Amino acid sequence: MKRYFYIGSRMAAIVIMLMMTAATALAQNVHVGQLFSRFGHARGCKMVEMHDTELKGYSLSVYKSLTYGRRQQNEVNSRLMSDRKHAKKIREVVDDGRIVSGYYMMPPVAAGCNRYILFSNTGDGSGAVIYIEGRLSPDDIMKICYGK
Secondary structure, eight states: OOOOOOOOHHHHHHHHHHHHHHHHHHHOOOOOOOHHHHTTTTOOOOEEEEEEEEETTTEEEEEEEEEEOOHHHHHHHHHHHHHHOSSEEEEEEEETEEEEEEEEEEEEETEEEEEEEEEEEOTOOOEEEEEEEESHHHHHHHHHHHHO
């Protein structure tokens, strides 16, 4: 005997809205975000995570940084290249045919709340990845990185 479950139109609308919210949240994730949970407590890595903080006079919603070693380099580079495909703005420093540093501006989380992935790779295979969310322009990112 088959049983059918009926939900009212109001309940159906709520379920659909929840599903859409979950899909939107997943779409906002960045591939490098998984590096923080995977390597944040790994030997030879260092992670810093702050929420609702200030950096050089700029208000940030999220700040995450990860320094990593040679063992993690391949996965970090792979995830950076995945995020690069979805970046709105790309700034890279290339040395001897190899990307050594830069930033990717990702699609915003909400109106005015931009997301950035900053990265640096050293010649010995170690490096750093930084993820920032906040009301920052690309010029603000350049001032944070290179300003006095």
